Amino acid sequence: MRYWLRLLSPGRRLVAARRAAGAAFVVLAAMIASPAAAVDGAALAAKRPPKLLSQTGLFADPAAQKPAAGVVPFAITTPLFSDHAQKSRFVYIPEGKAARYDDDEAFDFPVGSVLVKTFAFPADMRRPDEAVRLVETRLLIRQDEGWHAWAYLWNDEQTDAALNIAGAKVEIALAGIGETPEEPLRFTYSVPNKNQCKACHGLGGEITPLGPKARNLNGVFTYQDGPENQLVYWSKKGILAGAPAPSVAPAVPDWRDKNAPLDARARAWLDVNCAHCHRREGPASNSGLFLTYGETDAVALGIGKRPVAAGRGSGGREFDISPGDPDGSILIYRAESTEPGIMMPELGRSRHDQAAVELLRDWIANLR
């Protein structure tokens, strides 16, 4: 008898109820989900999201990165450099809701929205679709009181990814880059811990999405049903409200597009790779160096600006950007470095982006 009474203790009842509800939900979810999986809105609204990525319902097939119904893939024109990682991005907006368009900032996403980004490495950069290893999938979840950032670390079997709080180091071997492409480049890739997410995504102290801005999305994406401008596609799908025609919305060029103006390419790269911190409301506001795409103050952009807290990051150079003189510019020194305390950005890379450095050098050499 006592045994059964214990089962009725409040704690037990709660667990039992949760289990029953959970079981019912699984059955229900399976019924709704077949043939396609469905996003588990309740699980994503919890204080802590599910332990496994598969349990979020965001993917019909997580290992194949096949999204569930209602989860839309997207790309941004000039992406952040993350140690050569390939990235797949997805957005989920609850049925019947839409993000509100903004000309300059990330769109205003409704509660329940999820932004998903998976980081992966092929064995060889020359064959980007072969032997791809998934490393981490990051979620930005819009809850009532704001955004929350989480990272899931993929298992060695590549069957699922598990929630990770403290960050992780992953050894990567990547062939097909560098001077001897046959010899794989070996480095340690960092999965960020929860606080590090905010170190880039913090805007005025609050977590904020970075990629989904009009200027980054205003380009063509090849969907299953054909190519389409992403702003148009999102509007048609009803997940974006208030977007103007692409021709009048802002757009950045692809930084690799040699046909685009040099200035726009360099500014697009700086916008995505630096301006999440280096803006007036960002974590590097105290530097006075502001690299957003729309910045018009030459000194704030670094031109003839002396460093304030660079320390050995100055590399003995006097100005952030010395027009016409890449080797006299701190910006180049820090973009080239891979040493903590010197390299910029501080987080998110252990390698440097040689092609981008060449672009920045070219840009500074042409500044007057």
Next chain:
Amino acid sequence: MRNSALRTLVGAVLALALPVVAFAAEIRVEPGTDANERLVEALILAEPGDTVTIAAGRYALTDGLSLDVDDVIVRGEGPDRTILSFTGQTGSGEGLLVTSNRVVLEDFAVEDTKGDGVKSKGSDQITFRNLRVEWTGGPKAENGAYGVYPVSSKNVLVDGVLVRGASDAGIYVGQSEDIVVRNSRAEYNVAGIEIENSFRADVYKNVATHNTGGILIFDLPNLPVQGGHDIRVFDNDVVDNDTPNFAPEGNIVAIVPKGMGIMVMANRNVHVFGNRLSGNATAHVLIAAYPEEYDDDAYMFVPRGVYVHGNEYGEGGGAPDGEVGKTISDVSGTPVPDIVWDGVTTIPEYFSWVAAENRVYVDEAEGTTFANLKMISQLLLPWSTAPDTDISDYKGALPEPKPVELPQDQAS
């Protein structure tokens, strides 16, 4: 009856207190395997009210730590017992970064970070107490820039810290307001203690020794917060600052000559009094304009209202160092006087006068030496300009700012 009323009252008080008390927990982290991960996790999962205790021991960390939860105490078991070593650091710009409010960091050491030591950004009520931040290889250009580094913060208390070896400033407070730096020791840094682009700071009872420069009160252009003002530097020992400048070029402190005691550059309403200065071979006190070219209409490049009084001066000025030392001694001769003002004013003031509240005032004991270098005239008419060494011309006073009061410092 009375008893039950009391009980109700006690109950009510308990009910009010419980939400805070019930959730306050001590999270204890011990050294050993995965200590880096456990420490990172403890700081992320801490709830407001918690204390994260870092047990005595040596922690070899490979990545920076960060705290973004309000109302947390991070406490070691003594700055010589709980040691966070970053010799093997491969990521992050600092050892420990705090971005939340009402945080106390105390009783531990941070060694050999690749970038800055302990930083707070945008914190309100941040306390650094009884910490040691050190680069153990001595002064080197490869050392991180700042040791204890509150920036864009409010209500900053730095109390009883020791910083050694910073390649910029040991204790650096930037773009902050309401600041107390006291009972601390800064040695073998480029700058011992630096207050930059900040409002309302009290710097007292510190020892700044064997740095390149002891205490710097600076204001720089092109920053979101500028126009530093209301600073009191008093009762400090600023002695034997004799370490050659090892700051990487390009940084403003790279201009500081070896043997600088207290230097005031730009800023408004700075009071320097009751300090003991000796063994500073360039100059004990230098008051100067920002020397570089800049493009910023909002910036005031000359100091406005500086009052130096009641300090004790020992031997000094005998071996002026570097470009700044040479510029001074070319005009003043050697030994350089105890107190040097470059005499730079704005150009309209040069041709008219400086308002009373913007002048430099010096009121020191008999025998204290002084020079106004009159640098503008030196540049314009070098052959007919002599420095003004008559200290009595500068007698006067400025009203002293009120002591800085911090909410986290009310008990003492």
